[in-house]
Amino acid sequence: MKAMRITTLGTSHGDHTYCRFNSSTLYEIGDQSYLVDCGEPVNGLMIRANKPFGQLQAVFVTHMHEDHVGGLPDLIKALVKRPRTEGGTTVFLPEVEAQAGLDGWLRAMHVAWPSPVVTFGVTTEGPVYDDSLLSVAAVPTEHMAPLGAPSFAYVLEAEGKRIVTTGDLRGDFADFPEVIRQERCDLCICEITHYKPEVALPLLMACPIDRLILNHVHDPWHGEGEARLRAIMADLPYPVEIAHDGDEFTL
Ligand SMILES: [Zn+2]
Ligand SMILES: [Zn+2]
Known part of the structure; x- marks a missing residue:
């Protein structure tokens, strides 16, 4: 069974900060790779982490906020210059209207x-992608509901492992995906900007999660604040890690 390597290239929220850039996470299985979100400067961070563009099978965007798609034009330029040797890369956007803007x-x-x-490709609720290695399904969240736009969490399954990455959520945490509450996952990657950790804690306590990584990290938890966040999350019955730019996790 192949291990999965997960590199949190960028781990900030809507703005870059002194220690974090916008959201992008790379999943590598064998010699194939996949991105969830494409915040700026994903292209440069791929190069800095020595991740080849020629292995990138697909990109899955959670929602059309700039901090999740701002790096797409630069990434696509890199893919056009250094494409996969066989087949291409599919970029799944959650709003079909976005294609014309990016194209222009x-x-x-x-x-x-x-x-x-x-x-x-276009992300809609349910199965989105399936190759010989990885299947991906999209679960709607309500992060963009005030704007009348869609947003999604993604369920990634490969090599008998299941990962759920939440994308951005609502301020009251009420849209934390039902699938994480109900079905065991090897790893949950959860944003930690739009809600207070104390609000999420009772629900997180009851979830059948094996391992939790917090990313899309809000300012109060940067630098010295990280210890405070760890203290709040210390009672969870599974390991909790806080992602930094360039961190690599193996599953
Ligand atoms: Zn965001
Ligand atoms: Zn957002």
């Missing part, structure tokens, strides 16, 4: 576009 920006920057090596 790539043309405006004189990227060799359109390109046969990067195609667009």
Whole structure:
């Protein structure tokens, strides 16, 4: 069974901070890789972490906030220049209208576009993607509900392991996906910006989670604040880790 390597390339919230850039997480299984979210500067962080673009099978965007998609034009330029040797990379966006905007920006920057090596897909509720290694399903959340736009958590399954990554959530934590509450997961990667940890704690206590990684980390938990967050989360009955830019986790 192949191990899965997860690199939290960027771990900040809506803004960059002194120690964190916007959200992007790379999943590697064997010689294939996948991205969830594409906050800026994902392209540079891939290069800095020595992650080859030519292995990237697919990109899954949780929602269309800038801190999750701002790095897409730069990433697509890199993919067009250094594509996979076989097959292309599919970029799954949660709003079909976003394709035209991205398409226009790539043309405006004189990227060799359109390109046969990067195609667009649309994320909708339910199964989104399946190759020989990884299957991905999307679960709606309500982070973007005030804007009338969709947002999704993703369930990733590979090599007998199950990971749920929440994307951004609502301020009251009420949209924390039912699938995490009901079904065991090997790993939950949960954002920690939009809700107070104390609000989430009772619910998190009862979830059949084996391991929790907190990312999309809010300012109060950066630097010295990290110890306070660890103290709040200390009673959870499973290991809790706080992601930093460039951290690598093995599953
Ligand atoms: Zn965000
Ligand atoms: Zn957001």
